[in-house]
Amino acid sequence: MAAIETRNLTYTYPGGTKPSISDVSIKVEKGDFVLITGPSGCGKTTLCRCFNGLVPHFYQGELKGEITVAGMDVTKHQTHELAKHVGLVFQNPENQLFALSIEKDVAFGLENLGFSREEMRERVDWALNLTGIYDLRERSPHEISGGQQQRVAIAAVLAMQPEIIVLDEPTSFLDPLSAERIFEVIHELNKNLGITVVLVEHRLDLTAKYANHIIIMDEGKVRSDGETREILNSEQTRLIGVGIPKVTLLYELLKKEGMNLGDVAPLSSDEMTKLLQEALRIR
Amino acid sequence: MIEVENVRFRYPGGVEALKGVTLSIRNGEFVAIMGQNGAGKTTLVKHFNGLLKPSSGTVRVDGVETTKASVASLSRSVGFVFQNPDHQLFSETVEEEIAFALKNFGFEPETIQKQITWALNLLSLTQYQKTSPFMLSGGERKRVALASVLAWDPQILILDEPTIGQDHEQKEKLRQFIVQLQTQGKTIVIVTHDVEFVAECNPRVVLMKEGTIVADGEGKEILTNTEAIAQSSIVLPQIAQIFSQLGSLGLSKNVIDLYEAKEILLREWERQGK
Numbered sequence: 384m385a386a387i388e389t390r391n392l393t394y395t396y397p398g399g400t401k402p403s404i405s406d407v408s409i410k411v412e413k414g415d416f417v418l419i420t421g422p423s424g425c426g427k428t429t430l431c432r433c434f435n436g437l438v439p440h441f442y443q444g445e446l447k448g449e450i451t452v453a454g455m456d457v458t459k460h461q462t463h464e465l466a467k468h469v470g471l472v473f474q475n476p477e478n479q480l481f482a483l484s485i486e487k488d489v490a491f492g493l494e495n496l497g498f499s500r501e502e503m504r505e506r507v508d509w510a511l512n513l514t515g516i517y518d519l520r521e522r523s524p525h526e527i528s529g530g531q532q533q534r535v536a537i538a539a540v541l542a543m544q545p546e547i548i549v550l551d552e553p554t555s556f557l558d559p560l561s562a563e564r565i566f567e568v569i570h571e572l573n574k575n576l577g578i579t580v581v582l583v584e585h586r587l588d589l590t591a592k593y594a595n596h597i598i599i600m601d602e603g604k605v606r607s608d609g610e611t612r613e614i615l616n617s618e619q620t621r622l623i624g625v626g627i628p629k630v631t632l633l634y635e636l637l638k639k640e641g642m643n644l645g646d647v648a649p650l651s652s653d654e655m656t657k658l659l660q661e662a663l664r665i666r
Numbered sequence: 667m668i669e670v671e672n673v674r675f676r677y678p679g680g681v682e683a684l685k686g687v688t689l690s691i692r693n694g695e696f697v698a699i700m701g702q703n704g705a706g707k708t709t710l711v712k713h714f715n716g717l718l719k720p721s722s723g724t725v726r727v728d729g730v731e732t733t734k735a736s737v738a739s740l741s742r743s744v745g746f747v748f749q750n751p752d753h754q755l756f757s758e759t760v761e762e763e764i765a766f767a768l769k770n771f772g773f774e775p776e777t778i779q780k781q782i783t784w785a786l787n788l789l790s791l792t793q794y795q796k797t798s799p800f801m802l803s804g805g806e807r808k809r810v811a812l813a814s815v816l817a818w819d820p821q822i823l824i825l826d827e828p829t830i831g832q833d834h835e836q837k838e839k840l841r842q843f844i845v846q847l848q849t850q851g852k853t854i855v856i857v858t859h860d861v862e863f864v865a866e867c868n869p870r871v872v873l874m875k876e877g878t879i880v881a882d883g884e885g886k887e888i889l890t891n892t893e894a895i896a897q898s899s900i901v902l903p904q905i906a907q908i909f910s911q912l913g914s915l916g917l918s919k920n921v922i923d924l925y926e927a928k929e930i931l932l933r934e935w936e937r938q939g940k
Contacts, residue, residue, distance in 0.1 A: 629865075652905075
């Protein structure tokens, strides 16, 4: 069974004149690491809001087509039921944080699900450590930096250990090393615990290497959908104006000039270096 | 011209965020201030328009000490675009948002209208003229914030994390746009983590760490300085990573540009007779 499946999903916000997403049919398998990307305003965030039922239950508006998440029809299950299975990390962490201390913010979801004190303690500490904010746990989420707030929002979702994690540009305020560390953590959760990950990102240079599946959207529609390497290497993707990683572009430029670099396009600089080391004589 | 001399700054009852910063930015320069979260980047640039005043040391903008001028008067020449657009936006429509500062500066109605049209067009926002900024996506709101500052045409432009949430096309537009402003002699200071964006623009780079400046120089030179970069919690741009890993080939070290990389690698390939 797929983790997320939509069929001809079309949604218009209340008062909207045209649909924010239209005719979206996608399938995310259990254990997938999916990257959703596309120009801003393309409907990525709206699609993510469907995955935990914020659309249509909170935002109202008009939803057509079918959507099943973790085996549940989203239109027939409320957000709080879906929340046990799907964790969502928003673009702007301030919209998500409300408690008096970081620790309480991270524990909030667990309290609602009725975990024992010990288990709560254990999971909260685990999530705080993974995201590198254990030392900040007694501070107020409103007196820390934007980057630190993003980590709190991620920790709160990780603590729930949901089957599916949906992250909407979760590290945009973080410095690159901290961002990389968060992506590594998410990647580990995906690999080791089999958690399905849906990541919305513009910065493919940082994230393409983690994803086995990529979906590119434009003007509310799905333009490309498939295996990451294949899609990033296609002419069509270039035309949509997605930020292809520099290493992938360099590979293409050199291949066009006749350099023998094999048929597998690189997604990270490590992969590109290996290809170059094989093509050029390294003393 | 911005002159920062031995500036220290402590937040009331809190951390010392700047621990003796000296820096001078000439008119028409394009500078990227980089470094890890909490390094003091935003705190530093907030001194440039007087939003913050140094605890000790001095900041001069065009010769005027910021402690002797109001934020309002400094803002006329120093435009500041915040990291989080929601800290800046409050009007009911995009158009009103852009008009707000122009009205405050006392521009004529015709000038205001002209500037609004110009700014909307420049940032591809014309279709949202009558829309509430809060109906827009994160990336679009960011552009509204930028448009509202550009509209009054400040001489010095400070952009705090301008590429966050922007797609490839918008980033490319931003880059071209910065180049265009530079040709008009504007001073541009960006605070950013986006190494790939900086690699494409190749500005002067100032690296900060824990309230001090640890490196300052040409982008090409700083962004390929493995040691300084690691110290500042940034990563090398992808192209620089490849050249650093290919070290034993003896190729040029300071490469961050895609096309320069291509030329150098092709030359090496041909030299080896392949």
